[in-house]
Amino acid sequence: xxxxxxxxxxxxxxxxxxxxxxxxxxxxxxxxxxxxxxxxxxxxxxxxxxxxxxxxxxxxxxxxxxxxxxxxxxxxxxxxxxxxxxxxxxxxxxxxxxxxxxxxxxxxxxxxxxxxxxxxxxxxxxxxxxxxxxxxxxxxxxxxxxxxxxxxxxxxxxxxxxxxxxxxxxxxxxxxxxxxxxxxxxxxxxxxxxxxxxxxxxxxxxxxxxxxxxxxxxxxxxxxxxxxxxxxxxxxxxxxxxxxxxxxxxxxxxxxxxxxxxxxxxxxxxxxxxxxxxxxxxxxxxxxxxxxxxxxxxxxxxxxxxxxxxxxxxxxxxxxxxxxxxxxxxxxxxxxxxxxxxxxxxxxxxxxxxxxxxxxxxxxxxxxxxxxxxxxxxxxxxxxxxxxxxxxxxxxxxxxxxxxxxxxxxxxxxxxxxxxxxxxxxxxxxxxxxxxxxxxxxxxxxxxxxxxxxxxxxxxxxxxxxxxxxxxxxxxxxxxxxxxxxxxxxxxxxxxxxxxxxxxxxxxxxxxxx
Ligand SMILES: [Zn+2]
Numbered sequence: 460x461x462x463x464x465x466x467x468x469x470x471x472x473x474x475x476x477x478x479x480x481x482x483x484x485x486x487x488x489x490x491x492x493x494x495x496x497x498x499x500x501x502x503x504x505x506x507x508x509x510x511x512x513x514x515x516x517x518x519x520x521x522x523x524x525x526x527x528x529x530x531x532x533x534x535x536x537x538x539x540x541x542x543x544x545x546x547x548x549x550x551x552x553x554x555x556x557x558x559x560x561x562x563x564x565x566x567x568x569x570x571x572x573x574x575x576x577x578x579x580x581x582x583x584x585x586x587x588x589x590x591x592x593x594x595x596x597x598x599x600x601x602x603x604x605x606x607x608x609x610x611x612x613x614x615x616x617x618x619x620x621x622x623x624x625x626x627x628x629x630x631x632x633x634x635x636x637x638x639x640x641x642x643x644x645x646x647x648x649x650x651x652x653x654x655x656x657x658x659x660x661x662x663x664x665x666x667x668x669x670x671x672x673x674x675x676x677x678x679x680x681x682x683x684x685x686x687x688x689x690x691x692x693x694x695x696x697x698x699x700x701x702x703x704x705x706x707x708x709x710x711x712x713x714x715x716x717x718x719x720x721x722x723x724x725x726x727x728x729x730x731x732x733x734x735x736x737x738x739x740x741x742x743x744x745x746x747x748x749x750x751x752x753x754x755x756x757x758x759x760x761x762x763x764x765x766x767x768x769x770x771x772x773x774x775x776x777x778x779x780x781x782x783x784x785x786x787x788x789x790x791x792x793x794x795x796x797x798x799x800x801x802x803x804x805x806x807x808x809x810x811x812x813x814x815x816x817x818x819x820x821x822x823x824x825x826x827x828x829x830x831x832x833x834x835x836x837x838x839x840x841x842x843x844x845x846x847x848x849x850x851x852x853x854x855x856x857x858x859x860x861x862x863x864x865x866x867x868x869x870x871x872x873x874x875x876x877x878x879x880x881x882x883x884x885x886x887x888x889x890x891x892x893x894x895x896x897x898x899x900x901x902x903x904x905x906x907x908x909x910x911x912x913x914x915x916x917x918x919x920x921x922x923x924x925x926x927x928x929x930x931x932x933x934x935x936x937x938x939x940x941x942x943x944x945x946x947x948x949x950x951x952x953x954x955x956x957x958x959x960x961x962x963x964x965x966x967x968x969x970x971x972x973x
Pocket of ligand 1 (some may be wrong): 876
């Protein structure tokens with residue numbers, strides 16, 4: 460069966476034919492792109508003509524930094540994003556404990572301490588009061604801090620005698636007892652344990668998650684933190700045929716998100732150069748330069764890790780958020796590239812939130828990909844350095860400056876840390892306006908064409924997948940979307956309300972809700 464999609468405005472992202480009217484799809488691939496008349500000539504014995512009546516067709520969105528496995532499993536866990544007091548958190552956790560299988564961990568997701576009455580984190584005692592008889596982990600929306608109850612701390616072997624791990628902190632009360640609050644690398648073992656049992660059910664929820672993603676226009680993603688255990692779950696899901704979109708895995712260590720993978724593990728690897736909510740910053744405190752947050756590697760160690768990975772043929776994703784984290788990553792990449800110039804094609808920088816003009820110039824010079832998150836602009840969430848002001852030279856998410864300086868910039872969501880819908884990310888990159896109408900550095904706005912490219916072809920290139928997806932060209936996967944309006948010609952303020960009417964993934968039309 461050949462499908463002939465005609466009478467459309469096809470935004471191909473292919474320089475040799477940027478706008479076409481029609482395309483033909485067969486066996487999961489794009490066969491031809493061109494004018495309606497020439498595509499209609501491709502009729503075969505079995506064919507379907509789909510008249511799109513002038514609608515806009517774009518490539519399926521590619522998200523090179525998404526946490527699909529976590530997002531899929533979240534259906535099992537109480538959503539604590541909207542809780543506005545500790546009592547409400549307790550109620551949701553207790554309710555979940557009543558429903559969960561015997562002995563299973565309870566994991567609350569997405570709480571935001573700045574929304575809670577008193578603006579404080581809950582404690583182990585708060586969680587013990589809600590769920591005394593099972594381990595509980597309440598994960599912060601940033602995924603870089605969490606609160607454990609007493610049973611969870613005990614399961615992870617965390618006591619008053621446990622030292623803070625490098626790059627992490629176990630919060631303690633005045634008597635030295637852990638309060639339950641864990642920062643950055645201290646989350647490791649307890650976080651891994653909190654979802655181990657639930658991961659066995661991934662295959663049951665992967666299909667539904669696929670359809671939620673497809674309805675937003677996502678057809679290819681990279682899961683940006685996959686443990687070896689989760690790799691086996693992905694293999695099961697593929698075998699069962701329940702992954703309706705293409706998922707590429709980026710590996711982290713078996714002992715936790717922030718740990719580096721074993722040398723023997725296959726695939727791309729993720730290295731956390733700094734923390735998340737407590738990223739490594741150069742800041743001013745009382746007018747004096749200081750540093751804050753957690754830096755996980757020094758330059759020389761990171762450069763050696765990069766070279767080792769490149770020599771083994773592996774791609775590396777460097778997570779760096781703070782200006783000090785980014786500076787460390789960039790210095791290490793520069794050093795490694797001097798030793799192995801071709802390595803620049805095997806590394807990328809993810810997040811890069813607190814940039815300076817000097818760092819932008821160095822990243823542009825390196826010609827590495829940066830994977831940024833306009834979704835955080837939409838959510839209007841910041842990663843504030845605590846009790847200080849950042850270096851006045853720091854620019855926050857300077858997408859326009861980066862692009863104009865020649866940085867290779869791709870977009871992603873970091874979902875569930877940021878909003879999943881690419882069209883909302885594109886809208887935020889173009890309007891610099893959040894969901895609540897907050898305007899942030901409008902001089903950093905991109906054009907709709909630049910933002911669309913960053914979420915399609917740019918994202919595919921950053922992921923190393925542009926041979927397969929990211930543009931509508933003969934031979935590539937038939938991953939495409941029919942949109943309710945043309946993002947390049949509609950008013951910028953209307954981009955956020957564009958709907959994805961149809962999603963085709965590998966030539967299969969997935970059911971989108973009306
Ligand atoms: Zn992430």
